[in-house]
Amino acid sequence: MHVVWDIAVILQTYIICTSSAQPITSKLDDGWWAYKDVVQGSFVPVPSFWGLVNSAWNLCAIGKRQSPIDIETSHMIFDPYLTPLRLNTGGHKMGGTMYNTGKHVSLRPDKAHLVNISGGPLGYSYRLEEVRVHFGSEDSQGSEHLLNGQGFPGEVQLIHYNQDLYANYSEAAKSPHGIAVVSIFIKHHTVAGDWPAVGGTAQKVSAWAMRQPSNYDAFLLMGLNIADLYPDTTRYITYEGSITIPPCYETSTWILINKPVYVTQMQMHSLRLLSQNEPYKIFLSMSDNTRPTQPLLQRCIRTNINFSKQGRDCPNNRALRPQYRVNQWLLK
Template sequence: MHATTCFVLLVTSFLYVGCDNWQEWWTYDGISGPAYWGLMNPQWSMCSRGRRQSPINVEPDKLLFDPHLQHIHLDKHKVSGTLHNTGQSLVFRLDKDTKQHVNISGGPLAYRYQFEEIYIHYGSDDQQGSEHHIHGYSFPAEIQLYGFNKQLYHNMSEAQHKSQGIVGISLMVQIGEDLNPELRIFASVFNQVKFKGASTPIKHLSLKSMLPDTEHFMTYEGSTTHPGCWETTIWIIFNKPIYITNQAMHMLRQLMQGSKDAPKAPLGNNARPVQQLHQRTIRTNINFRNAENGCPSMEKKMHYKVNKWTNNEKEQRSFHSWHSLH
């Protein structure tokens, strides 16, 4: 059957089921995939016609140094919530009765943002997975922390439609032996959310400890990377990856899109394709001309330098932050 005919039939079924079930229907491939998100639901039209969409490919030689960018600040206290297998992604959502929230401020943010949820994107192999790309390179996974503008809006649902409503913090994930301590908490319960609809509580998660050990980042104005692609998101991409072990990554790749009775396909490969930049500026707080910036590395024209070496007869990659030549 022709793809267009299939899509018309699919939309007809959406209308029959009702608007309350939109979130059940979109996927990352086929006629319900990213190319069709903007056609499924009028409220998602920005997915097709927006010009400040995310994710993007960050080209290091096009970054603009902004001396006014401050360090990013996250509150130190821990949070609790629930990890969900939604059938599209693995999502951590904060407990609704949380009394002590984590605030996000600094950097490009003119307001205080309140942390709300985490999305985990990953691929079926180590060559793909992250939504944002660096110099054309896709990491095995990307963890995205979302918060909403607490000073102007009441909640995420309101803020996602409003100017400067959302902040998205992007953490690139690379394979390594030094497992991030907060990722260890997630990895310990992956087997409890194997199928769609499964959920499990996660207690005492430190968002601050999840961040890589760097004060350097890139930032741009974009959108959420899931429907409805609202162009109200300020993105912050940290300049170093965090690490996950091969074993934990293997467990993540065992998760399924469907139920236990009808597991469908693996949950991975849940990344939206990179979007056009359309003349947007990507700013950074890395001063390439400052030789005293304490940078641990090396290359001016690459965000992450790739080193390859042999260890136990296996080829591995190490990524270091991109900074100025000394």
């Protein structure tokens, strides 16, 4: 399954037609923190202050397994036991609610038809809770994770919680093995002739975004094929880290897919016109809604992408640290 149009769809329904969408009143993600300085006449903590202003957020400052990270490909460990992820949607379409939270473009699926992932580095079954989009004001930034110091225009994060051990996301987020995040880099589509037909879920999402909804706007979307949002889940990079918003709990398994999602320049421009403020306040673009990268420290970055050169042992006793030959789409 290609992800080329999948997020073209998630990004574009946050931008087009609302003829089938029903407005909802909701204040989602209304936390006292920000990604960047805001003009509000009062102090709102940016990432460098998250761990200092609230004792419940102290992991943001002192944690040893924080996310995101800069993925240095020379530090990767080849793990032949990493199997492909398994996706279970039950074969059903579903509804969901798109939000402008003031911090993210966010899609929350309904609870009628559940989406689960398992396999790969996961020892349990995880249920999809939210799809969150990060993006930048320039093409060289916007992804939370970096690859050899290089950023991308954006990053889509499919956030899941451990349904085998925990009753809901809130409980799982602060508990061991609680969260699994499937992460996909966003790239611009520039090559003519290789863009698959756009439709389904991606079209609805990017349509919503083109409306440029203001802070806390929310719309109900029906007939979503959530499976379209997941790329080929065969090859990936994985490490143990944290949630990237306060309180920065270190309970997340990150799975970065070795295939991007493509968007057009127009779709990216529409995202950059989304405001983090209510309509009656000064316009502040939601772009650059990313936490800076955090130290890797003693953690391992594992991958099931094949390599040929052996290296020294990893602290978790994995045998190989091969030379990583970077997937070419990421660096072109």
